[in-house]
Amino acid sequence: MxxxxxxxxxxxxxxxxxxxxxxxxxxxxxxGFEDFIAADSFDDFRWPPYVDVKQKIRDNPPSYEAITRITGVKLAENSPKIYCSQYQLEGPTLRIFVKSSFSNFEARLMIRSTWGSDAKRAGAEVIFVTGLPVSTQVISFKEPWPANDMRNIESLRKLWQEGDEKRDLLIGNFVDSYRNNTRKFVLSLAAAAGLLSNCEATDFALFLDDDYLLNVPLLVSLIRSLNKDDPLYSGWKFDSSPFRMFWNKHAVPLEVYPFDRYPEYISAGAVLLSSNTIHKFAAAIPFVRLYLMDDIYAGILAYSIAVSPKHDPRFEFWARNIEKDEWQGIIAAHGYPPAQLDRTYKTHLKLA
Structure with missing residues (x-):
């Protein structure tokens, strides 16, 4: 009734x-509404460990040891060697770091055969950045593993084989998950700043997700018009507030982030940095506590050292159908799984 x-x-x-x-x-x-109305004003923004970051980076040059000591981020032990110093570009050097899940073998394969090949011909370098499928910092295939871990171990074997063959994988010592994308960004910055062995510093670095399609000639044309010694933090800019409602996957409680909005930041899907900013970011990392979202963390780094994000609409954030003629003015666009990336590249961007 x-x-x-x-x-x-x-x-x-x-x-x-x-x-x-x-x-x-x-x-x-x-x-989460209580957190929404109780948040502190961004005018009072301060971030742990509450130091003068601009002063700290003047006194402390970028250091891989300092980064690993404070954040715990480093290359996975016994991971395949990577060589990212074979520049062929005339003019400014360019390295493209592609954030990729360890299991996205097909996406990496497709990138290498499409816009990645354009980058190689242009003299730029493409480096894929992944984590580990299991929670371990020491990888040994000789140790006994529980039967339910065999799938992860097989993924590790496949990842190690790919790294040995391609020499273009940076594998971090952390579990590969969405919440560890900040650690991928930190590892990429260390490589871009020349802090890793076999990786020289680069004049410009593009940090890209593996579902982006890239117009390499337009990117190369852009960096040739820029000065590596000028501060540059560029891409699709956002000025937003934290999600507080608990049902949102990006919900953030007050104890994690107490302010009513974020610093302005560039979407993590496509971020272009100059050498000036790369080295400042890398130097600042030990003095700026990690945040669970990589684009917000980059925004906090930039805010802490007074580098202003620059909006560039040529780095498309919103996934949409882009016509062939539009690609004359688009550097990178989001929302391309492997098959679509291959198809669109062949019809819209393939170089003769």
Whole structure:
């Protein structure tokens, strides 16, 4: 029998209002709205460990040892060697770091055969950055593993084989997950700044997701018009607030981020940095606590050292159908799984 709310309210008004207030209270406490209205003003922004980062980077040059000591981020032990110093570009050097899940073998294969081959012909370098499928910092295929870990071990074998063959994988000592993308960014910055063995510093670095299609000639043309010694932090710029509602996958509680908005930041899908900014970011990392989202962390780094993000609409953020003629003015675009990337590259971007 369906019980009418009106009947309950009429016959048991106290019970009705008590239940209604209880429901509203639970919704208020669990929805995240309380955090939304209680957040501190961004005007009061400070970030742990609460030091003068600009002063710190003047006194402390970039250091791989300092980065690994403070963040724990480093190359996975026994990982395949990588060689990222074979520049052939005339003019400014360019390295493209592609953030990729360890299991995205097909995406990396497709990139190497499409715009990655354009980058290689142009003298630029493409480096893929991944984590590990298992929670371990020391990889040894000789140790006994539980049967339920065999799938992960097979993935490791395949990843190591790819790294040995291609020499273009940076494999971090952390579990490959969305929340560890910040660690991928940190590892990429260390390589871009020349802090890793076999990796010289680069004049410009593009940090890219593996579902982006890249117009290499237009990117090369852009960096040739820039000065590597000028601060540059460029791409699709956002000025946004943290999600507080608990049902959002990006929800952030006050104890993690207490302010009502973020510093301006560039979408992590495509970020272009100059050598000037690369080295400042790398030097600042030990003095700026990691944040769970890599694009926000880059924004915090930039804010801490007074580098302003520059919006460039040629780095498309919103996935959409882009016509062939539009690619004359687009450097990178989002939303291309392997098959679509291959198809669109062949019809819209393939170089003769």
């Amino acid at each position: 369906r019980i009418s709310l009106q009947r309950i309210a009429r016959r048991h008004p106290f019970l009705f209002w008590a239940l209604l207030i209880l429901f509203a209270y639970i919704a208020y406490k669990t929805s």
